[in-house]
Amino acid sequence: MTRIAHTRTRLAAIAAALLITASAAGSAAALGDSAPGSARQQREAAALTGTAKLYRPAGDDITFTFDAHLAAKDNMHPDRAYGTFRFRHVFPNGTSGWAEGSVDCLLTGGKVAVVTGVITATDIGIKGRRVGMSVHDLGRHDRLGYSWVNKEAEEHLPPCVSSAPFEKVEAGTGDFTVLPWHPEYEQKS
Template identity: 70%
Template sequence: MNRLTQRRTKIAALGAALLVTAGAAGTALASGDAVPAGQAREAAALTGTAKLYRPAGDDITFTFDAHLAAKDNMDPEQASGTFSFRHAFPDGTSGWAKGKVDCLLTGGKVAVVTGIITETDQANKGKRVGISVHDQGKNDRLGYSWIGRDAEKQNLPKCMSSAPFEKVKAGTGDFKVLPWQPVYESARG
C-alpha cells in the first residue's frame, strides 16, 4: 500500500468512527439519557403523532406535545403542553378536539396525560380527558378515558386514564415517552 492509499484509509476510518460516535450521542440525547452540558433534563415528556388502527376505515389521529420541567419533577400537575385528536368516520362525519395539558406521568415507555379540552366541535369543551400511551416504536398503543357506559357523566381527576388498549396503525406511531425519575427523600432513622 502506498502512502496516499494508507492516508485515505486512515481518514476514512476516522470519519467512520466520528459518525458512529455522533450517532450514539444523538441516540442518547433522543432517549433522554444524556443532555447537553449545563442543561437540566426535563422531568418527563410525551410527544408525537399516530393514527389508530380501525379496520372499518375510520381515520383517528392523536398528537401530543406534553412536558414536565426539571424544576417541577415531583409535581406532575405542573406539566404543560397540548394534545389534540381527530376522528373522521367513513361516512364523512368527523369530530375533533384540542386541549391544554394539566398532568403528565410517565413510567418506562408508558405515559398518562390529562388535560382540559379548550377547542372542539363537540359538546365536551371544558371537560378533562385522560389519554395513555405505550411507546413501542412503530407499534405504539393508546387508551383514553371516554370509554364505558358512564363516560358522559364522569368527572375525571388529573393524572388518570385507561390502559392503552388501542393499536396504532402500522407505520404511523412516532410517540416518544421520556420516563419520569422521581426523587424521594431518604428514610430517616
C-alpha cells in the same frame, strides 16, 4: 528587542491567554445546565410527544397528537405539567369530530405515559371537560388508550387518570416518544 521587552511581551501573551481561558471557563459555568451538549445539562422531568393514527379496519381515520412536558423544577409535581393535545376522528361516511386541549397532568413510567387535560376547543360539544389518554411507546407499534371508554368516569375524571393503552396504531404511524419520569424522594436519616 531587548531581553526585558521580550520578557514583558511574553508575559503579556501568557496573561492574555490565561484571561481568555478563564473567561471561556466562566462562560461555560454560567451556561451550566442550559449549554447544549453540556454533561451537566438538566433534562425535563417527563414528556410525551408525537402523533399516531389508530388502526381501524372499517376505514375510520383517528389521529392523536401530544406535546406534553413536565419541567425538571416540577419533578415531584406532575399536576404542573403543560402542553397540548389534539385528537380527530373522521368516520367512513365523511362526518368528523375533533378536540384540542391543555395538559394539566403527566405521569410516565418507562415507556408508558398517562396525560390528562381540559378540552379548550372542539366541534363535538365537550369543551371544558377533562379527558385522559395513555400511550405505550413501542417504536412504530405504539398503543393508545383514552378515558371515554367509561361514560361515568369521563364526567368526573380526576387529573392523571386514564385507561390502559388498549388501541393499536396503524402500522408505520406510531411516533410517540415517552421520556420516563424519575421521582426523587427524600431519604430517611
